[in-house]
Amino acid sequence: MELWYTEKQTENFGITSKIKETLVTEKTDFQDLAMIDTNEWGRMLVLDGMVMTSVRDEFVYHEMVAHPALSTHPNPKNVLVVGGGDGGVIREVLKHPEVEKAVLVEIDGKVIEYSKKYLPEIAGELDNPRVEVIVNDGYMHIHDHKNTYDVIMVDSTEPVGPAVELFSKGFYQGIYESLKEDGIFVAQTDNPWFKADLIQTVNRDVREIFPIVRVYGANIPTYPSGLWTFTMGSKKYDPLQVEEASIPEFETKYYTPRLHKAAFVLPKFVEDLVK
Structure with missing residues (x-):
């Protein structure tokens, strides 16, 4: 059978x-x-x-959440990951030596527990001394930590259940206040085939808060439609102004210095969503 x-x-x-x-x-x-x-x-x-x-395709998502923002910020010492209890984004964040502390705030401790047990390739850096793991509500953590982080990454599920608040304008405003004066945030923002309205709403809300907003994409075969988007909000630094030569080489399977700017080149129908 x-x-x-x-x-x-x-x-x-x-x-x-x-x-x-x-x-x-x-x-x-x-x-x-x-x-x-x-x-x-x-x-x-x-x-x-x-x-x-x-296990097979996780590297695409985790690399593309972490590296575009960290390669854009010149000195990301303190990084927050909201969600992401599987540890994949944390693993990628730690590839940047300038990161002194990476904080993971995951609401569901069982995700962390089972990821450590069954996904060691992904969760293997959660016990790294540069990492602090907090089992708590990321929404509340953001609002309780003003002017704290250089980069904030939102690695959430789709906007159902406990993740609904992580797609709200109030959450993005809280992120803005939790970032330092030159901070950057990035969030996964689903796919344009089935969730075009979501992408438009997030883009509109983030543009009302951050002076620089960029959307980029990647191919993730086990996610709906395979075409996935990410939205970056920045107070000061534009990812499109990053010089390729300034991006250090480190071990990846998807992201590269050459791909950095290319990821922001969107298909026409996606570009039209976020104009």
């Missing part, structure tokens, strides 16, 4: 993957969590029926 996992990405469309083994299923205090081992993508974290990460 074959066992398959299907994520319904809309009412009429989904992706499916053959499963070797179901490693864990649990209803946490915040969401339905599953860790499965698939034939095509390896071990996979699923929250509320949505793929969060897989």
Whole structure:
């Protein structure tokens, strides 16, 4: 008998993957969590029926959350990651030696626990001495830490359940206040095929708060439609003004200095969404 996992990405469309083994299923205090081992993508974290990460393609998302912002800010000493309990963004953040402290605030401690157990390739840096892990509400953490961080990264699920607040204008205003005077923030902002309205709303809200706003994209095959967007808000530094030669080389699988500016070149229909 074959066992398959299907994520319904809309009412009429989904992706499916053959499963070797179901490693864990649990209803946490915040969401339905599953860790499965698939034939095509390896071990996979699923929250509320949505793929969060897989061993095979995780590097794209985690690199593209972390490196464009950190390569734009000239001295990102203090970095906050909201969400991201799998540890992938933290792993990428630590590749930048100028980062003195990386704080992870994840609301669901079970995500951290099971990621350490089943996704060591992704979560392996969560015990690094440069990292502080806090199990708490990222929304409240932002509002309790004014003028604290050089870079803030929002690695959230889609806007359902505990992540709804992380797509609100009030949250973006709180991020602005939590950043230092030359701070940068970046958030994943879903896909333009099924969530065009979300991208437009986020872009509008962030533009009302930050003087510099840029949207960029990446290809992530296990995410809805495969085409994913990220939105960056900056108080001072423009990622399009970064010189390629100033970006240091470090070990990556997707992001490169040459890709940095290229990622901000959007397909016409996506460009039209954020004009």
